[in-house]
Amino acid sequence: DPKIIQKPKYLVAVTGSEKILICEQYLGHNAMYWYRQSAKKPLEFMFSYSYQKLMDNQTASSRFQPQSSKKNHLDLQITALKPDDSATYFCASSHWGGRDAETLYFGSGTRLTV
Amino acid sequence: GEKVEQHESTLSVREGDSAVINCTYTDTASSYFPWYKQEAGKSLHFVIDIRSNVDRKQSQRLIVLLDKKAKRFSLHITATQPEDSAIYFCAARYQGGRALIFGTGTTVSVSP
Numbered sequence: 001d002p003k004i005i006q007k008p009k010y011l012v013a014v015t016g017s018e019k020i021l022i023c024e025q026y027l028g029h030n031a032m033y034w035y036r037q038s039a040k041k042p043l044e045f046m047f048s049y050s051y052q053k054l055m056d057n058q059t060a061s062s063r064f065q066p067q068s069s070k071k072n073h074l075d076l077q078i079t080a081l082k083p084d085d086s087a088t089y090f091c092a093s094s095h096w097g098g099r100d101a102e103t104l105y106f107g108s109g110t111r112l113t114v
Numbered sequence: 115g116e117k118v119e120q121h122e123s124t125l126s127v128r129e130g131d132s133a134v135i136n137c138t139y140t141d142t143a144s145s146y147f148p149w150y151k152q153e154a155g156k157s158l159h160f161v162i163d164i165r166s167n168v169d170r171k172q173s174q175r176l177i178v179l180l181d182k183k184a185k186r187f188s189l190h191i192t193a194t195q196p197e198d199s200a201i202y203f204c205a206a207r208y209q210g211g212r213a214l215i216f217g218t219g220t221t222v223s224v225s226p
Binding site: 033035042043044045048056058090102103104105106107108109 | 115146148150156157158159160163203207213214215216218219
């Protein structure tokens with residue numbers, strides 16, 4: 001059973017629209033992350049959250065907004081979509097604190113095409 | 115911020131030979147260096163890591179070396195098998211943050 005669930009697996013959007021990518025983890029982790037993988041910039045770090053608080057933000061555009069309604073949820077809202085946003089978006093999670101904090105566990109990704 | 119450069123974009127080896135992937139990093143304060151594997155059409159999963167207090171670590175057929183002076187670390191896959199074919203990503207965690215910064219990936223192809 002997948003422990004990190006990302007929905008949907010594939011997503012097609014029109015330019016200018018808004019989409020929400022869903023991520024839920026059932027590993028008991030308290031830190032969650034979003035990464036983006038595209039041909040132009042392989043595996044780019046976007047955000048990290050710990051205990052539902054934003055810890056790191058490497059995404060310049062405010063069009064990308066993470067949303068954490070529960071400790072094990074970290075959704076990604078993308079507004080005013082552009083063709084350049086086309087990528088596979090990976091959610092990941094880990095423990096926060098201690099030596100085990102570093103190991104990230106990845107979801108299967110959402111492939112977004114704009 | 116931390117930058118990680120992965121030197122080999124592709125690597126082709128014969129089954130049984132060794133494959134070596136090299137990475138360099140920029141932040142001298144980085145202390146944790148994991149490697150991840152991504153098989154075709156799948157997500158990434160952790161394979162091995164090394165921390166800055168050691169310079170060598172082995173897990174079965176995988177060996178990781180760390181040269182802190184040169185800010186370089188490498189993954190050695192020994193006695194390669196067809197199932198080792200995948201994209202391998204090196205990464206570094208910078209001291210001030212929790213996120214991992216990844217290299218650009220190396221596609222390893224193991225032929226019989």
